Amino acid sequence: MSALLELQDVHTAYGLSRVLFGISLQIGAGECVCLLGRNGVGKTTTMRSIMGLTRPSAGRVLWKGRDIAGWMPHRIARAGIGFVPEDRRVFAELTVWENLDVAERAAQRRGPWTVARVYETFPALRDLAGRQAGFLSGGEQQMLTIGRTLMCNPELLLLDEPSEGLAPLVVDRLLEQVGALKDQGLTILLAEQGVDFSLRLADRAYVLEKGTVRHSGPAAELRDDAALRHRLLAL
Amino acid sequence: MSRRIPWVLVVALVAMWVPWLGSRFYTFLATDIAILALFALSLNLLLGYTGLVSFGHAAYFGIGAYTSAILMKTHGVPFALSFPAAGVVAALFALVFGFFCVRLTKIYFAMLTLAFAQIVWAICFKWNDVTGGEQGLPNVPYPELGWMAAIPGLGQMRAGDHFYLLVLALVAVAVAALRRIVASPYGRMLTVIRENPERAEFIGINVRLYQLSAFTAAGFFAGLAGALFGIFNRGVFPDFAYWTKSAEVLIMTILGGMGHFWGPAVGAMVLTLLNQQITSYTEYWPLILGTILIVLLFGFRGGIVGALAGLGRRLRRR
Numbered sequence: 001m002s003a004l005l006e007l008q009d010v011h012t013a014y015g016l017s018r019v020l021f022g023i024s025l026q027i028g029a030g031e032c033v034c035l036l037g038r039n040g041v042g043k044t045t046t047m048r049s050i051m052g053l054t055r056p057s058a059g060r061v062l063w064k065g066r067d068i069a070g071w072m073p074h075r076i077a078r079a080g081i082g083f084v085p086e087d088r089r090v091f092a093e094l095t096v097w098e099n100l101d102v103a104e105r106a107a108q109r110r111g112p113w114t115v116a117r118v119y120e121t122f123p124a125l126r127d128l129a130g131r132q133a134g135f136l137s138g139g140e141q142q143m144l145t146i147g148r149t150l151m152c153n154p155e156l157l158l159l160d161e162p163s164e165g166l167a168p169l170v171v172d173r174l175l176e177q178v179g180a181l182k183d184q185g186l187t188i189l190l191a192e193q194g195v196d197f198s199l200r201l202a203d204r205a206y207v208l209e210k211g212t213v214r215h216s217g218p219a220a221e222l223r224d225d226a227a228l229r230h231r232l233l234a235l
Numbered sequence: 236m237s238r239r240i241p242w243v244l245v246v247a248l249v250a251m252w253v254p255w256l257g258s259r260f261y262t263f264l265a266t267d268i269a270i271l272a273l274f275a276l277s278l279n280l281l282l283g284y285t286g287l288v289s290f291g292h293a294a295y296f297g298i299g300a301y302t303s304a305i306l307m308k309t310h311g312v313p314f315a316l317s318f319p320a321a322g323v324v325a326a327l328f329a330l331v332f333g334f335f336c337v338r339l340t341k342i343y344f345a346m347l348t349l350a351f352a353q354i355v356w357a358i359c360f361k362w363n364d365v366t367g368g369e370q371g372l373p374n375v376p377y378p379e380l381g382w383m384a385a386i387p388g389l390g391q392m393r394a395g396d397h398f399y400l401l402v403l404a405l406v407a408v409a410v411a412a413l414r415r416i417v418a419s420p421y422g423r424m425l426t427v428i429r430e431n432p433e434r435a436e437f438i439g440i441n442v443r444l445y446q447l448s449a450f451t452a453a454g455f456f457a458g459l460a461g462a463l464f465g466i467f468n469r470g471v472f473p474d475f476a477y478w479t480k481s482a483e484v485l486i487m488t489i490l491g492g493m494g495h496f497w498g499p500a501v502g503a504m505v506l507t508l509l510n511q512q513i514t515s516y517t518e519y520w521p522l523i524l525g526t527i528l529i530v531l532l533f534g535f536r537g538g539i540v541g542a543l544a545g546l547g548r549r550l551r552r553r
Contacts, residue, residue, distance in 0.1 A: 051437050052437075053433060053436075053437060072436070072441075073433075073436040073437045074436050074437070074439050074440055074441045074442065076437075077436075077437050077438060077439035078439050083437045085434070085437075089431065089434065091426070091427050091430050091431070091434070092430065093426060093430060094423060094426065094427070098423055101420070101423075102420075102423055102424060102427050102438070102440075103438045103439070105420055105424070106424070106427075106435070106438050106439040106440040107438060107439030108439065109439075148438060149438065152438055152439050
């Protein structure tokens with residue numbers, strides 16, 4: 001399988017504080033890959049480096065074979081990478097519908113995703129269409145953020161800590177919904193502290209530690225081998 | 236609600252009766268307010284809608300004023316041409332300066348807008364052959380408004396009243412255009428950028444391009460206001476582009492409330508009226524203005540309109 005996205009020895013720093021020390025990973029088309037690891041190991045920074053929000057100081061980010069490291073984020077979005085950040089903030093002053101509409105106009109990518117299809121995937125949003133997004137609950141905001149990103153018709157979805165701060169019931173529903181996206185053939189890179197959440201969805205997993213890849217392999221291996229999981233993640 | 240009522244038309248229809256009050260002074264004040272309201276509303280396209288703090292908005296006001304004055308006085312160009320030309324020239328300068336400004340963020344952006352404005356001011360101040368230098372360009376001619384006397388009901392009026400009605404009509408059209416801009420999908424993009432430029436960027440918005448276009452549009456409308464002000468003032472002077480003018484329009488916008496479309500216009504009105512009233516009692520106007528600002532910044536962040544809207548909401552809830 002040729003990789004849709006490939007990171008080659010990516011180093012990233014915020015000013016003087018270095019966070020990533022040579023991350024290499026691959027994501028094939030249609031795969032769901034998860035990044036695991038404790039807080040502060042560089043999961044979010046890896047995603048920000050892919051998205052161009054924090055420029056890698058060294059290394060290559062290959063999207064369909066083209067090096068996109070150093071591109072502006074809006075170009076990367078238009079190239080087909082969608083990012084759902086961990087703070088999951090929506091555009092609070094706009095209505096739910098306006099949030100989706102803005103994204104569609106912004107990315108200028110034609111594709112299967114329309115407002116109607118987002119409502120189909122997240123029926124709760126349809127009833128809230130005219131509501132100001134700032135007044136939605138945490139779970140609703142998360143759905144809207146994912147929906148907004150889907151409106152850009154991405155080929156790869158970067159999901160950063162989607163379950164963080166959500167009630168268990170809401171997390172279960174979210175899991176189903178993200179699972180459905182995966183079944184529809186969307187490629188997903190998932191960063192999660194919630195190991196259960198990730199391993200139920202992912203095909204493969206990378207375990208990060210101190211800005212490097214400590215382990216990589218099939219998700220099933222981590223799922224089934226409690227000892228390995230314990231050693232890598234100390235949970 | 237505000238979408239169904241054409242507020243621009245309502246305000247213009249009310250304001251057009253000012254000359255019938257019969258006082259030359261009221262007409263003078265109303266003209267001043269209408270022009271400054273447009274100036275402040277143009278700044279709010281940046282401040283309130285795009286989230287860009289410009290400390291140099293007077294540059295485009297000044298450029299508009301000089302463009303129209305030079306065309307009308309030096310070259311005898313009629314107002315019908317010099318007025319739009321003022322907007323276009325101001326917009327071109329805003330495009331060039333803005334190209335550099337949007338590369339910076341926050342305080343650096345603000346300082347660069349100020350730097351460009353000071354350059355504009357220095358050129359106006361020193362380029363004697365074209366701008367009249369320190370003396371400015373006095374006696375900018377009035378537009379030819381004789382035709383207005385032929386309209387029934389306007390025949391008895393003074394030239395100042397005719398000019399006021401022209402200003403009011405032009406400002407109303409410009410404000411209606413601004414209203415259309417901020418309510419359009421384009422305006423929503425600006426709102427998104429103000430809320431969070433980074434988030435806007437990763438959903439695919441070319442943030443700098445949008446900021447530059449807003450900067451240029453704001454320059455255009457400021458230029459139009461400047462052109463009117465030069466005629467109203469019977470002359471253009473370097474201090475039109477000076478930083479104190481930029482500060483004044485910022486204060487109007489914040490005083491009125493940058494979170495509401497009409498806020499800056501209300502701010503322009505209140506500041507102008509207060510200035511008139513208070514300077515007739517005391518020479519310490521800046522002292523009073525400073526006090527008002529402090530109260531506002533601590534007590535009423537949303538400005539006058541923000542405070543009124545909050546009060547209205549509370550009353551309705553009861």
